Amino acid sequence: MASATRSSSLSGRSSARVPAGQGSRFDRRLAKILEHATEVFCEKGYEGASMRDLSRASRMSLAGLYYYFDSKEKLLYLIQKYTFTTILERLRERLGGVHDPEQRVRIFIQNHLEYFLANQKAVKVLSHEDDVLKNGYGAEIAAIKREYYRICLELVDELKRAQGLEFSSRIAVLSLFGMMNWIYTWHNARVDADAGELAREMGDIFLHGVCRGGAGPQAKRVRVM
Amino acid sequence: MASATRSSSLSGRSSARVPAGQGSRFDRRLAKILEHATEVFCEKGYEGASMRDLSRASRMSLAGLYYYFDSKEKLLYLIQKYTFTTILERLRERLGGVHDPEQRVRIFIQNHLEYFLANQKAVKVLSHEDDVLKNGYGAEIAAIKREYYRICLELVDELKRAQGLEFSSRIAVLSLFGMMNWIYTWHNARVDADAGELAREMGDIFLHGVCRGGAGPQAKRVRVM
DNA sequence: TATCATGTAGAACGAACGTTCGATAAGCCC
């Protein structure tokens, strides 16, 4: 018996926060398993990773794992839910008190990239195993994602209103998400800049485009044709 | 015996072109199987799709499939190679004769999006099953991809030179790829614009940013802070 | 010391996996 539907702060019914250092013994153990599972899912993909891989990574028997959650799918759900909830929570904190629309968009980018680079494996699992979850689990994750998208859309709309601009918010926002999310396919900590620098550069591209001079000082445009 | 190492234009040793209407009977049959497999891989992912799924989709027995290729992995390789080769080929044709740097970047975007939307399932398999292929197969696909990236990098460098701009080409190009590739996660033929329109809007964002007015007429900027 | 919830593991379950085998038609050349 037991497993993740028990009354636990990470899993079942309650709040779903676990910074991996608090909570009951059960919660701490489960959080560790989630960390290992994230790594394995990241490397082999959800379908490609077997429960035996997870058991090896967690240094626990196959059967022992099932004490902490009741299926492989639920494990993925727990990872995705925790990751997404955390991003959203931090974003809300950071946006509080800032009112300049351009600054608010930049904060969104900064928050997104910072979390993405600090938790690269988790967000790869989030991005890559996007439509694996079925029914209830899938719907719940999709709802959180929709909310996150909605916030970004609102920020862009604020910007449009404030600056009297006219363009498709949907395409702009989805393009921005593309820029940011794609990072998990190419970012290399040894050669690429950190989150702050990347956020600035991507913010420049999104807001002003490469032709306006991106990272460098304002450049004069020399039209060719 | 036989299977895809035979002397065939799609598979083994030779040129790897098959517009699915030419070639030997063997090639035409294999091309059909590849189409079905693309659809199944797209829906269930490479690992998630079983050979039995493919056999059902192709309306051919499990054993019958193996007459045309020698492993599931090779099948994925054939799909990816054909798709990528085609994009690259079309790009080269279109760039010929155009010399304005901005126009050349726009052609790149247009070509990419056009193919992506016309072959959404194939490119999803391309993007999503990026690091599944091992050793020889993986290396070959990676090489084609590198070449494609190199071309885009060159286009952006041309633009920088022509307009006297200063920014990180690497980040700009990878951001652009992100914008464009992410499309497979959200594009909906019933509500979203076609490739031409999308290419224009993404080109505007990449080149001039949303603050310069994206799709609409040049907008005046109203600074708030 | 007996009892009880908490953890953990070995061994096995049936199902599904990718792949191979041997047989069997149908069409072609001699």
Next chain:
DNA sequence: GGGCTTATCGAACGTTCGTTCTACATGATA
């Protein structure tokens, strides 16, 4: 008509899959 090649199939191979059953420790409580 006999001997190739091409194309297809049912059945099975050995392996691995996610999951479950049962037993056995451990430490706290009574």
